[in-house]
Amino acid sequence: MHRGWHRRRLGVAAPSTDPYRQLADPVPSGRRWYVQRVGVIDETNAATYVRIVVMRGSEPFYLSEQKAPAANTLYDDRDPLTLSEGEQIGAEWSGHTAADALKLYLSYREELVDEGGR
Numbered sequence: 001m002h003r004g005w006h007r008r009r010l011g012v013a014a015p016s017t018d019p020y021r022q023l024a025d026p027v028p029s030g031r032r033w034y035v036q037r038v039g040v041i042d043e044t045n046a047a048t049y050v051r052i053v054v055m056r057g058s059e060p061f062y063l064s065e066q067k068a069p070a071a072n073t074l075y076d077d078r079d080p081l082t083l084s085e086g087e088q089i090g091a092e093w094s095g096h097t098a099a100d101a102l103k104l105y106l107s108y109r110e111e112l113v114d115e116g117g118r
Contacts, residue, residue, distance in 0.1 A: 003031070003109075003110040003111055003112060004109065004110065005107070005108070005109050006106070006107070006108055006109070006110060007105075007106065007107050008024065008105070008106045009103060009104070009105050009106075010022065010024060010103070010104040010105075010106075011101065011102070011103045011104075012101075012102050013099045013100070013101065013102075014042075014093065014096045014097070014098060014099060014100040014101075014102050015098060016098040018093075018094055018095065018096070019092050019093060019094040020092070020093045020094075020096065020102075021053065021055075021060075021090060021091070021092045021093075022090050022091050022092075022093065022102055022104050023053075023055060023088045023089070023090035024088055024089050024090055024104065024106060025088070026085070026086050026087065026088050027083045027084060027085045027086060027087050027088075028085060029085050029086075030085065030112060030113050031085055031110055031111065031112060031113060032082060032083065032084055032085070032110070032111050032112075032113050033082070033083040033089075033108045033109070033110055034080065034081075034082055034108060034109040034110075034111070035080065035081040035082070035083060035089060035106065035107070035108040036078065036080060036107045036108060036109070037076055037077070037078050037105070037106070037107040038052050038063075038076060038077045038081075038089060038091075038104070038105070038106055039074050039075065039076035039077075039103075039104070039105035039106075040052070040066075040069075040074070040075050040076070040091045040102075040103065040104055040105070041072065041073065041074045041075070041102075041103045041105075042069060042071060042072070042093065042096055042100050042101070042102055042103075043071070043072050043100070043101040043102075043103060044071060044072075044097065044099075044100040044101050045071050045096065045097045045100050046068065046069065046070055046071045046095075047068075047069050047093055047094060047095040047096045047100075048067075048068065048094045048095025049065055049066065049067050049068070049069070049093075049094050049095065050065070050066050050069050050075065050091055050092065050093050050094075051063075051064065051065045051066075051091065051092040052064045052065075052077050052089070052090075052091060053089070053090055053091065053092050054081070054083065054087055054088070054089050055087065055088040055089075055090065056084075056086060056087045056088075057086075060092070062092075063077060063079070063081070064077045064079075074105075076105070083108075085113070089106065090104060091104050
């Protein structure tokens, strides 16, 4: 069952942890997300790299990487992606400065999973 399109923006003042992983909430139980776009930006400084990552538990699955992203420049991945319940999507930043304004943008459609397999 279709639940509609969603757009989310997650922002954080970066901690000094390097690399730092910024993640959306897990896909809720009984739901599936069809991700159309993931965008990332460090509004403050340049970084060493930023990677788009999917997490299921503690294992990262990297989808793409931008080396030496410039400050205040939006990088996005528009390859469609399906996420199952419990999975998280996000960005992994390295070489950022503590307190940088890191943003993650998501555009996705959420559907209820049909328990009967239909």
